[in-house]
Amino acid sequence: xDPQGWLTERFEEKRPLLRGVxxxxxxxxxxxxxxxxxxxxxxxxxxxxxxENLGGWLTTVVSRVCLDxxxxxxxxREGPIDAQVTERSTARGxxxxxxxxxxxxxxxxxALLVVLDALTPAERLAxxxxxxxxxxxxxVGSIMGRSPAAAKQLASRARRRVRGPSAPSDARAVERxxxxxxxxxxxxxxxxxxxxxxxxxxxxxxDGAARMAGGGPHAADTPREIRGASNWARQLIALSRGQRxxxxxxxxxxxxxxxxxxxxxxxxxxFTFANARITRLETIGDRDRLRAMDLAVL
Numbered sequence: 001x002d003p004q005g006w007l008t009e010r011f012e013e014k015r016p017l018l019r020g021v022x023x024x025x026x027x028x029x030x031x032x033x034x035x036x037x038x039x040x041x042x043x044x045x046x047x048x049x050x051x052e053n054l055g056g057w058l059t060t061v062v063s064r065v066c067l068d069x070x071x072x073x074x075x076x077r078e079g080p081i082d083a084q085v086t087e088r089s090t091a092r093g094x095x096x097x098x099x100x101x102x103x104x105x106x107x108x109x110x111a112l113l114v115v116l117d118a119l120t121p122a123e124r125l126a127x128x129x130x131x132x133x134x135x136x137x138x139x140v141g142s143i144m145g146r147s148p149a150a151a152k153q154l155a156s157r158a159r160r161r162v163r164g165p166s167a168p169s170d171a172r173a174v175e176r177x178x179x180x181x182x183x184x185x186x187x188x189x190x191x192x193x194x195x196x197x198x199x200x201x202x203x204x205x206x207d208g209a210a211r212m213a214g215g216g217p218h219a220a221d222t223p224r225e226i227r228g229a230s231n232w233a234r235q236l237i238a239l240s241r242g243q244r245x246x247x248x249x250x251x252x253x254x255x256x257x258x259x260x261x262x263x264x265x266x267x268x269x270x271f272t273f274a275n276a277r278i279t280r281l282e283t284i285g286d287r288d289r290l291r292a293m294d295l296a297v298l
Contacts, residue, residue, distance in 0.1 A: 003048075007043070007044075007048060010054055011040060011043065011058070014054070014055055014058050014059075015036060017055070017059070017133075018035075018036045018039060018058055018059065018062045019032050019033065019036050020133075021059060021062055021063060021066070021128060021129070021133060022035040022036055022062050022065075022066050023104060023108065024108060024112075024113075024116065024128045024132055025063070025066035025067075025070065025124060025125060025128055026066055026069060026070070027113045027116065027117055027263050027264070028101075028263075029100065029101040029104055030101075031069060034069075035062050035065045035066050035069065036062060038061075038062075038065050039058050039061040039062045039065065042061055043057075043058065043061075056139070059129075059135075059143070060142070060143045063125055063129065063143045063144075064143065066125070067121050067122070067125050067144070070121035070124065070125075071121050098262065101262045101263070102261060102262050105260070105261075105262050105263035108263070109247065109297065110246075110247045110258060110260040110261075110263050111247045111248070111249035111258045111260070111295070111297045111298070112162070112297050113260065113263035113264075114249075114258055114260050114263065114264075114265045114295060115161070115162050115249075115295050115296055115297055116128070116162070117265075118161065118295065119158050119161060119162075122144065122146075122154050123154050123155075123157055123158035123161070124158065125140075125143075125144060125154075126140055126144065126151050126152075126154035126155040126158060127154075127155050127158035127159060127162065129143065130151070130152075130155045131155060131158075131159060136148075137149075137151045137152045137155070140155070161296070162296060162297055163296055163297065164250040164253065164294065164295075164296025164297075165250075165253050165294075165296075172255060174273075174276055175254060175255035175271070175273055176248060176255045176298065177276075178197050178255075178271075178273060178276055178277065178278060179248050179255050179256065179257060179271060180248060181193065181196075181197045182194065182197050182198075182271075182278060183246065183248065183257065185197065185237075186236055186237055186240040187240055187241070189237050189241065190237075191233060191234060191237060194233050194236070194237065195229055195230070195233055197277060197278055198229035198233065198277060198278050199229065199274065199275075199277045199278060199279045200228070200229055200230070201227065201228060201229070201279070202228070202229040202277075202278055202279050202280060202281065203225060203226070203227050203279070203280045203281070204225065204226045204232040204236070204280075204281050204283075205223065205224070205225045205280070205281070205282045205283070206223060206224045206225075206282075206283045207223050207282075207283065207284050207285055207286050207289075208221040208222050208223050208285075208286070209221070209267070209284075209285030209286045209287070210267045210283040210284060210285030210286075211223070211224060211285075212285070246258070246259045246260075246269075247260070248298055249295060249296065249297055249298060250294075250295065250296040250297070250298060251268055251270055251293055251294070251295060252270075252293055252294050253294065254270070254271070254273075255271070255298070256268055256269050256270045256271055257269035258295065265290060266285065267283055267284055267285035267290070268283075268284050268290065268293065268295075269281060269282070269283055269284075270282045270283075270284060
């Protein structure tokens with residue numbers, strides 16, 4: 001095999017790992033592919049005889065490219081990531097397959113992608129490389145241009161933000177059980193199962209942004225509140241069919257649901273509980289309120 005063919009084969013062997021690192025760093029499949037392609041271009045401009053560990057070299061390059069992209073994104077961002085990614089992809093006339101990106105986001109965990117986006121670029125890189133890809137801190141520090149101790153501190157800080165505040169395990173376990181039963185029933189169209197976890201007097205509140213995002217003939221940018229579980233349970237089931245990207249997560253310390261198709265935050269479902277039942281469900285899509293929330297993965 002000629003040298004170029006050998007190099008291409010070795011690179012393709014590493015591509016899934018490199019794309020995995022890049023996707024968890026950037027939260028966008030199209031941007032992750034761009035980062036991996038940049039690593040390939042740099043590899044072709046490098047004297048490969050000087051590279052002792054090709055996998056480590058490529059991981060370092062992709063990580064640093066992602067770090068630069070995140071820093072650039074943070075410095076210019078005025079709106080949500082999803083708007084920027086869509087705008088860039090449209091301008092280029094290209095972009096990753098939305099279905100493929102949704103599947104990848106589901107496999108990673110949409111809640112994790114959303115929470116990672118709240119970290120600083122350095123925190124995100126240290127957490128992804130160490131906690132998700134098991135790289136030792138001496139390697140993480142080398143990639144980041146920091147000491148192993150500094151990399152460990154960044155990962156620790158990120159870990160605390162990802163996991164959120166501690167809470168009594170029994171209370172959280174009950175909340176999670178109720179929320180997961182709620183999600184199963186809504187997705188399966190199980191009205192009886194849904195009513196079983198709702199208090200008969202449960203209130204549904206939908207803010208204007210969430211109503212607009214949901215669409216439909218009666219969508220409006222004004223909030224709506226409906227009292228009595230039997231008055232809104234069927235409507236909720238109808239809206240839940242065919243939807244993906246919802247995942248249980250911690251929202252301001254309580255178990256709720258993050259709705260993030262393709263890993264991009266769209267809205268959250270916030271619950272109020274009493275006696276292992278839901279007494280209030282608030283659907284929030286307002287960007288300012290979403291940014292102010294403390295989100296963490298379960």
